[in-house]
Amino acid sequence: MPIPHPAPGDAKRWVAATIGILLGCVLAVWWGLASTVGKPSWTVMSYRVINDRTVDVTYLVSRPTRRDVTCQVQALDRSFGTVGLVEVHVPGSQASSVRRTTRIRTTARAVTGEVMSCTIG
Secondary structure, eight states: OOOOOOTTTHHHHHHHHHHHHHHHHHHHHHHHHTTTTTEEEEEEEEEEEEEEEEEEEEEEEEEEETTOOOEEEEOOOOOEEEEEEEEEEEEOOOOSSSEEEEEEEESSSOOOEEEEEEEEE
16 A cells, blocks of 8 residues: 655645744743743742741742842731731842741731742842
């Protein structure tokens, strides 16, 4: 049984479609990398509810070396409402990752603490 060949004139469409798909893949990868490279990231290591008015949050901030980072750390109650919020300045250093513990004063008993966001600057 012979292998079927595309009809005359269809080869141009197949080549154009293949180039279009490859170009779309390249643009998707570029966009994904451009939106994350050089931006800070964070991981909450632990939190500890000290009492009805205090929570400690321990987290790891990864950022480009020698860049200052500002993080917002919050404490949440049972209904996920914010009961405490602190803005923390992490000064730039040679280390790309820094472990920090932040104490948050709360207006009511918190059940968890988390890093809300980190930005360079």
